[in-house]
Amino acid sequence: MFKKVLIIGCGLIGSSILRAMHKKKLSKKIFVLEKSKNNISKIKKIKSNCKFIKNINNEISDVDLIIISTPMSQYKKIIVKLNKFLKESCLITDVGSTKKNIIKLKNKFLNKKLNWISSHPIAGSEVSGPEYGNKNLFLNKWCVIIKEKNQSSKKFNLLNKFWKKIGSKVVLMDAVNHDKIFSITSHLPHLIAYNLIKTAQDAQKIQKKDLIKYSAGGLRDFSRIAASNEIMWRDIFFNNDNIIKAINLFSKNLNIFKKIIQNKNNKKILSRLTNSKKVRTQIVQLKQDVAKPDFGRE
């Protein structure tokens, strides 16, 4: 499918792409640009014939595809280098979790002759690093490709094909809608999980009790999400401007919930709790989660 591919940043997502590409034989040559020595030694254990490079330089001037899977805060300096060394025929994509900021950055700094079409595979984990990568990470998962005016349809089709080859279900969105949707289905849940764990830590200090010991009643679920990579999530929270609106909507609902409890409003609370159930059923039907109770955990 490709002659030469470059993966920039090879953590959980980058290494999963590497594994999937190797398995599906999607490129004759795969270069990996990874700064962490620790990660490099882990990537060397992955079954793939990737070649490590230390910098963006002439060696990669003729690659067909570049996949940027570093934290988003590194994109700007990567763009500057790409401008310097890349041929026009190359397709660039990224896997960042917010899109308005990336499109803006790209439009401002990337050489206009280069092709960048942004992607967002909806896959991940609370763990990070190449050792946790998985060739099947994208299997039957959504991958959003960001639509823009004046995109090369040839490059677009190529990217579409690429994600489908490694197992994703592709969906098109513009950056604005992408950021709105994922502010609710991903960014707010993570923020709320982080905030709940912080609250439990505070309560532990206030109560002077060993609370964490008794986490099996619900808290443990949130602790998983709240263990996600801090650099990635800082970048997301700082770059999706819909998150403030999402927090405000959540807070408004929380205040109403508080009043329902204070007034012991039986009708209203039962209506809330019953309605929530429907979402779980829907999520399981849509194969967005496993059907087993308790995630089949025990």
Next chain:
Amino acid sequence: MFKKVLIIGCGLIGSSILRAMHKKKLSKKIFVLEKSKNNISKIKKIKSNCKFIKNINNEISDVDLIIISTPMSQYKKIIVKLNKFLKESCLITDVGSTKKNIIKLKNKFLNKKLNWISSHPIAGSEVSGPEYGNKNLFLNKWCVIIKEKNQSSKKFNLLNKFWKKIGSKVVLMDAVNHDKIFSITSHLPHLIAYNLIKTAQDAQKIQKKDLIKYSAGGLRDFSRIAASNEIMWRDIFFNNDNIIKAINLFSKNLNIFKKIIQNKNNKKILSRLTNSKKVRTQIVQLKQDVAKPDFGRE
């Protein structure tokens, strides 16, 4: 261990106790009082020689142990019946999730000659009903027994032994501390999950977009908890007066989080996100959750 036991309310928890007791041969005779015909037909399929009764009456006057596992809102009318038919030698326990209210109710309405020692096995699921019960539900899970003044130490030892026999790790607490601890580790997480799902439902209406489809990025985890039984959780939210304090602490933290994001305060956000990670590590070390990434889900 017992001659005659009565389980009142035989849903997920009651039927798990029934299964565990049958497996461990903890009683010669087990009576089940269950009002739902649908549940009764499901319980009949469970391997146990339980006998169904339709009402609390003379038939159960000589049981050794009664386990109440109905929603807490039914306790009062159960107590009235128990007063009428029960011998003094019987031990009564319950599995309710809040304790101050139960102790108050019991002290007010239960015949002073009867022995009620309250329990709270920290086990459950988002699914409810006897078909989801499991003889191993309590295995290596905490079970809180509520300490009170003037408890019969003989009865207390018996109850302690009972929970241990069906696999629990027993811990003693007074009702006040119990309610404080579980307001944070269980009740607040459930309330927050319900509130997040409600917020996603609202956002779906506001955005006029099919959000739920993209739940794999985090929302799906909350939808599991928010699918929990509405009667059980109404009773918990209405009866743990610590929940309002917990909501306020959560809201205070959420407002700070919002400001950190608005000010793009790099140091503060990294400190928050990094600190949360420690809790996950602790929870896994304490065997309060599985060690596998993503709950070993896929």
